[in-house]
Amino acid sequence: MSGGNGDRKQSLLRRLPPVDAVVDHDDLSEAVRALGRGIVTHHVRHTIDELRTVILSAPDAAPETDLDCVAQHAHRRLRRHDPLPRILNGTGVILHSGLGRAPLSDVARDAVTRAGAYSLLEVDRARGDRLARDSRASELLCALTGADAALVVNNNAAATLLILTALAQGKEVVCSRGEMVEIGGSFRIPEVMEASGAELVAVGATNITRLSDYENAITERTGALLVVHTSNYRILGFTGAPTIAEISALAHRHDLPMVHDVGSGSLLSPEELGLGDEPPVGKSILDGADVVCMSGDKLLGGPQAGIILGKRTYVDHMRKHPLARALRVDKMTIAALEATLALFLDAETLRDRHAVTRMLTLSQDDLRPRAEAFAAIIREHGPTDAAPAVIDTTSETGSGALPPLQIPSVAVAVDSPVGPDRLARALREQDPGVFSRIQDDRVCLDLRTLLPGEEEQAARIVADVLTTLTS
Structure with missing residues (x-):
């Protein structure tokens, strides 16, 4: 190392100011008032540590370390680490x-603010008894989709995991090769299925799966038939697949549940939206699917959540499963979801009040x-x-x-x-x-x-x- 580099390094290190001097700098006074001295001090310490690391490793590239410059660096770090800044x-x-993802409607944001205090999360107001925290949301979901019962967990991957674990652990689940989707964060349907303890039986080809492919794969070890809506991609051209009604009928002939993961999940038809080709969730129920799951923070326009809909016998079984407790949602999610769902009960005002639909x-x-x-x-x-x-x-x-x-x-x-x-x-x-x-x-x-x-x-x-x- 040359003497010049060594001299610059020592000079920069000596000029690094004390933490308290930076915290008390005028550039950070507003941050101290708004956020508190503790969090500002935390970020100032990290700023000085980062500058010291740069000086030791590359002194020629290091910035100046006088008090004003360090305060400016700390201010920028505070900005980068704002808690979910708007x-x-x-x-x-x-x-x-x-x-x-989905920007919440005004009523949903207001509901989250109310829920931040004490709220009627799991208590029946009239009887004083305990009730399921998602009972109000479940009632709205059933009214909007025609499902017998509903259950809310923390995202759609969790919903899929709970469904497969509760209904098909240790059994085989039949699914088309054209539906081996990868969802966000590099998670794939086969991996979620493996985690559930179910065994994937892939049928058909990437572009074409026939009803006979499903039927030929059914054995005494089959636990469910699974259809995964390819909501994050499309296969075009020479393609083909049986309908949900056809697969449901096949499942029922063999006393098996038919599960439909609709992914982004819309409560509105393409005609109601005036665009797209996303089938409404209620159509899956109408076509005979026993269990349907969807996301809460996509086309529904609510908070992150996994929504499970379907026949009561299956949903109640999942609600009692130990995994349901690990995947349950908090009061903020419940509040935002209830408020979002209520908007769909009034078609005339939905477009004006629901941000995603608008x-x-x-x-x-x-x-x-x-x-x-x-x-x-x-x-x-x-x-x-x-x-x-x-x-x-x-x-x-x-x-x-x-x-x-x-x-x-x-x-x-x-x-x-x-x-x-x-x-x-x-x-x-x-x-x-x-x-x-x-x-x-x-x-x-x-x-x-x-x-x-x-x-x-x-x-x-x-x-x-x-x-x-x-x-």
Whole structure:
């Protein structure tokens, strides 16, 4: 090591300020008031440790370590580690997994706030007796789908695991090769089945499975027939599969349960939504499926949850299984789910009050005036050479729901003299952060996924960032 490097290293290390001096710096005073001295001190210590590591490993690349610079680094670290900070979603992806999937409706958010105090989670108000925490949600689910009974667990993978464990542990489960799906986080149906203690019997081919394939696979060891809706991809062209009604009838002839994992799960038909081809959950029940499971935070537009629907004898058996306790949901989830489900009882107001349904059904004519107003704010408050353009684009559902569907949408496209990547990053780092997408070397903000009232705030942030980057 050269002497110059060693001298710089020692100089930087000596100038690292004490933790308390950084915490008391003016740049962090607002954070101390808002978050408390303890959490700010925690992040300041980590900041100094990170700087010390950089100095020791690469002193030439290390930043300055005077008090002002360290306070600025600590402030940036606090921003990065905000507890679930609010962001503005201009990506055009409605169910964005990285940004929390479904945005909850106002009534669902209010319900979560109420549930944060004491609440009637497991008590019958009139009798004072204990009741299942998901009893109210289950009643609504049955009313909306026609199911005999319902059970709520913490996500759809958990629902699938509980169903297979309770109904088919130690037995064989017949499923089409074309439905060996991988869900989020690299989890695959065969692996979930293995964890349940059931044995997978794959039948048919990737593109075609016939009813006879299921029937030929049934033995005395068969515990269930499983159909997994390929909600996160589609196989097109030369394809074929029996209907849910046909598979259900086959299962019942052999006294077996027919299980349908519908994945993203919609309570609305394609006709009611006006787009897509996602079959409504109620149709699976009507077609004879004994057990159906779906996600709560996709097309349903609620909190993360796994929803199990079906015949009472099967659902009650799962409710009593020890695994159900390990997979149960908390009061916040129950509150948000109940409020979300209640919205579906009023078709006339659903579109206005349910965020996901509203986003899915907005037309380009609905979005264009909002985009024009967005661009006008950038022109008024941004740099003089800002030239935002209102463009036609496409949105997508996201999170594996309605995968082939490209929804015509409207966005505001912004050129940046420093390049689109730097502008997009600068927008993400604001408070609140603005998430966008890059298209044709421009930063684009899709109006479909900005919630009502967010356009002006997002546009002003874009204008301010453009001004800063070009000054």
